[in-house]
Amino acid sequence: MRDVSSTDVLICGAGAAGLTLAVDLARRGINFRLIDQAAEPFRGSRGKGIQPRSLEVFDDLGVLERMAAMGGPYPPFRNYRDTDYEDTDFVETRPLTPAEPFARPLMLPQYLTEGVLRDRLASLGHRVEFGSELVALVQDRQSVSAKVEIGDAVETVHARVLIGADGGHSFVRRALDIGFGGETLPGRGLVADVSLDGLGRETSHRWNAGRPFEQILLFPLAGTGLFQFQAPVPAQSEVDVSPQGLQRLIAERSGRSDIHVHSVQWSSVFGMNMRVADHYRAGRVLLVGDAAHVHPPTGGQGLNTSIQDAYNVGWKIAAVLRGAPDGLLDSYEAERRPVALSVLELTLAFLRAAQRGDMRRGREAHEMDLGYFNSPLSFDGRATKGKLRAGARAPDAPCHRADGSAIRLFEIFRGPHWTLIATGGDGSKQMSLPDGIRSIAIGPNSDVHDTDGNFREAYDVSAGDCVLVRPDGYVGAIVPAGQEPALQKYFAQVFPNPAK
Template identity: 55%
Template sequence: MKEQFEIQVLICGAGAAGLAMAIELARRGIPFRLIEKADQPFNGSRGKGLQPRTQEIFEDMGILDRIVAMGGVYPTERRYRDDGSFTDTVSVEQNDPTPAEPHQSPLMVPQWLTEQVMRERLLELGHRAEFGCELAGFEQDAEGVSVQLGSKADEETLRVRWLVGADGGRSFIRHALGVGFPGKTLGIRAVVADVLVTGLSRDRWHRFGDGDMLRQIFLCPLAGTELFQIQAPIGLDADIDLDAQALTTLVAQRTGRGDIHIHSVSWASAYTMNARLADQYRVGRAFLIGDAAHVHPPTGGQGLNTSVQDAYNLGWKLAAVINGASTALLDSYEQERRPVAEAMLGLSTKLLDAHQRGDMRRGREVHQLDIGYPDSTLALEQPERTGGPSAGDRAPDAPMRGAAGKPQRLFDLFQGAHWTLLGYGAERSTVRPRPGLHIHVIGPGGDLQDDQGHFRDAYQPALGDWVLVRPDGYIGAFVSAGEGEALKSYLARVGLHPVELEDLT
């Protein structure tokens, strides 16, 4: 008799990665628990940059407007010279939206505010994180995972089907699994602190000592708060206090100014920069996401974003398998996400080198809109395309018009836990309806009209093409009118099985 599980998934770690995983499971109705060893939520700004691709994900989760309201755009940098003069520079590109890419500029939102919004969304979906609850041990077998939980009040043994480690760079789960975490220590230690400051304007990101690692210090006004974030490299063996008086002294030493005063410190940390990548993202029924799978220098604002996208990739796949899809679907998680993290580590390290030289310019390379999975086993293309997006690429947005005359965006149609199938001048009857699949036909007689040509421009389809968009907003399949059987086979492989309309009566 097959084992029954009251809780399907245990998520360990309630930071951004764990919260994203919980939201993805919650909106698909999957029973889970989210535990966090700390007694209370993280209260710092460590990951303050939200890239355009993550904004698209938050739009899908239904929280983007709240996130935007919490934060703001990156301020212009003010770079001070030793004589007190300065120049103002825009180093974080602010670009205008396009029909295919509606979010083009990074947002600044302190991490604790981002996670606050995510916890609120999770609560709306009927779940909350359990703080002060720690994973003490686990054993897995062919059917599931036996876990031991501990809190100040009690100890508990639980049986779950899957285990997700979102428990940070020192991951207990990664260590217990025996997964290697190779990489290197980068020889740089730094202070980061959220402080209440007087003596500086809030309309600039103030930078002193650019290019000199012994004198650099940056003070950035944190959007949505009254605080500034201090960033400053320090000696590897430096014994440094992180209270207001000590940080005021550090600021005075590095800026040469006595008018900048730190009145309080809400959060502070001294840390050593590393670049490390887990050898495996999955061992049996256990998965690693976020910092448990990869750590890196903070340059370029990639970490929190990559962590959220790990969860966004794994969440729908776990839910699909729990609902009956082949477990082979889960093999694509590491296949797709580990190369992304590997590239991200290289980018962050490269930007760190530039940072040390005083070059802080950031452009499209950090936006994560060009991330894709063209080599994934989930990428089907028949015949092979020679122009436009390919299977495995991010699915562009496109403003369109519904048959009833109202404006429609593709992103609005994608929003939710379902797959989306778009037929360009195709016959709707070609594909039988099935649970979890939304079918739209574009063109004469269809429910969508590409009246401004944005879909044509973004996707470059041929008449009769079908574009299948995954729940995480990537193109799963791009097939021509004559490849209907290949499309049907693909749908079955990911757990989308047809149902006759007569069966629903």
């Protein structure tokens, strides 16, 4: 093994955030390494709900089809009362619309989600270096020097950028002395993946709704024969997580003696924290995922927020490494830290509701309406704004090609490029565009026809306006005809300067 090496990006931590970033960088042809201190992949269900916005991200990264084939929808909840039960659908289903192709979260245990990401990474020629722990780092203006322990050996890795994707106890965050303000909430939770009999798999099961310290939940985990068991547990008590211990807890809280726990694949007793890092960037080091924010698991937001952090920063790292202005990396914190703060509030509201017995999850859990409206990268040059704002998620829209075949905007967006949509003509074709932008025209005599008015309905722009869609599927700029210089100014913020 080499004891000194160099790479463009060193990603520390191969959980959901690190893997998502690695897949994105791999498809962009960026040179990186992905290390994890664990000897092997983690085998716990943890974040089992992939929200609609993350499904769109995974669609773009080319992993959704496999995840959808392995996972499944959330079944309804069976709420047991004294003598009977009631089934309720706790995940609100929206009607599918042309603008939003995914209406429900997908249930897939986190270890299966991560497995699909690792396979995708392998197909792109990369792998996780397990058994490799980051133990020290220093940085100067040019690079970060990271000391990695691999068994008895130590390797020094010089990287242009280091990513702390190393979870809630982040070594990277602590090494940089970045504050992690917030609070620890009272109470603890138990979660375990168990094999059992005595319960059907067509519903989830819940006893003692509204009695916070007596409640138990059992979810049949899609893609496995297991159930995920969840229960609040008293502070500072010993919790017996053996099969016998969990069977006893289920019997005590449900009154059922016919549920038999055979084995426990994974379990965790966890405290609940609500914390956000004071900064997401320190020089050449960036924090993503739980390293930057932690919150209660209620509402299934942690995994999703982590994935979307990685998706936000991936294209920015690639652009800066190729010569875009370094300030582009500052927009990561400007965009994602406010999102984490809002997710904290949301998960706290979900936690309080769950303690009252209300487990319903609506659109607010789907992460579809999160946007970067106050970001330095969101520009709208129109005198009168429309209903779609710069910084919003760019909606999908089923359209047709000139030859009459069907095409969705999401198919055009798919891939690492930007998309410039010119409306009512093909003005953008005469414009000089940086490499890495795909330009299309939507209109009667253009490449793409808005046959059913889906684009008009979702985008609400006027003929002549151009919409610039970022690689991560957010509206970067809306520029009316005649404001091409504003577009060129925008490009200068996010693309390498070809003159340099």
